Amino acid sequence: MLEKKRNIGPLNLRNGSMEKNITWHLSSTLNDVLDSRCQLKPQEAQVFRRQALWVSWASVVVTLTLAVAAFVVSALRYSASLFGFAIDALLDCVSSLIVVWRYYNIAAIYSSRREYLSCAVLGAMFLVSAICVEGKSIHNLSHKLIPEVDGFLLSVSLLSGVGCLLLAIAKFLLGQVLSSRVLITDAYNSLAGSMMGFSVLLSDEVFRYHPAVWYLDAVIGILIGLLVFCYGTRLLVDVIPKIRQTRNYERME
Template identity: 60%
Template sequence: MFNFLFSLFLSGLLESSTRLKPHEAQNYRKKALWVSWFSIIVTLALAVAAFTVSVMRYSASAFGFAFDAILDVLSSAIVLWRYSNAAAVHSAHREYIACVILGVIFLLSSICIVVKAIHDLSTRLLPEVDDFLFSVSILSGILCSILAVLKFMLGKVLTSRALITDGFNSLVGGVMGFSILLSAEVFKHNSAVWYLDGSIGVLIGLTIFAYGVKLLIDMVPRVRQTRHYEMFE
């Protein structure tokens, strides 16, 4: 009976519960909250700028980045919910629920990005290049890459798939930011490669879709498994 209860207890906790002292876990939890709030503020501002670029300069990559930035805002908000309860810092059930929600958001976002990119490719929509587009691209690439590194580091320490997923989304945002610059500069020097912008949008959309599917396949069964632990609690 004792072995059964002990195994049930461990199944409801993340690996970090056996490696971190209580005060260390709470310290990293607070850092995760601060990074998530910072991410929400930064990516929301970048989303507004990217949507502006997309409308003014007809950029599929800018539209894709703006959608990914909105996704980053939502995923960071989910991480905020995940770590809002100090007592649930090691809760596997809460972790897996957050990951399932992230997976659904990834699928919806990827569909929107791919549909928009394919539409732009089919209508041969040509991007325009100016200093505003260049500035947004550089700023987005740098800030999102920094956020990705911070989230990956915290996710590794807390053994949090939700934080790592949020970091992956920020990394995609960084890649998309630099891709806006790349496709715009290539088009500026060679107008025959007009399709690069839309092609990058399709590729990134499919990448997000694949990650979302993988996340749901991995996490849905685990939510069911850890539900028994939550009921026992």
């Protein structure tokens, strides 16, 4: 009986220490989302939440319009970069809808689980987008398809680059204020779309003076696809463990 009592003590001590470690880890995970938002007054937090919703809805309308236009023009002009932008714009539209889901509820601004779930969905979409862009770029490169650049293509590219850049700035600023990783991720997505739009202008300018560099458009598409794939992978690796940690820690609204 004495030996059993000696064994129970350390076992309970280890279990208590393990529970404290789990509780501390979950608390630190939740604090990653709440730290700076807790510094905002409730009224200020709701104002920024509504602004995030307005920016997200504006992003849905703008990026969906640009995606349709870019798909049509990229098919007619064999532009891998513009096709990549069209895919990214479609992804941006869906990711903005995810941000709307993230913030549509008044109490959802403090939901760490919603934050991590939204980031996980965005990460998966980044991987799908990267695979599509890589496939189209490699296809154009292997078949030596030279982009047919004209005024309409350049106009769509310029509007796409400027529009997505403005959306990226607005999302990034709101993401910093709200400490929202999903908003900042959405901002990076818009920034990638802006880069793809401007890359068409760059490729056209280079091809005009150096026709031998016809492959620049496809190469830029491949590079941007790799960046998007790496960021999506990193995002999933980071947030999936946090989703598991918060599974029983927070109720979904």
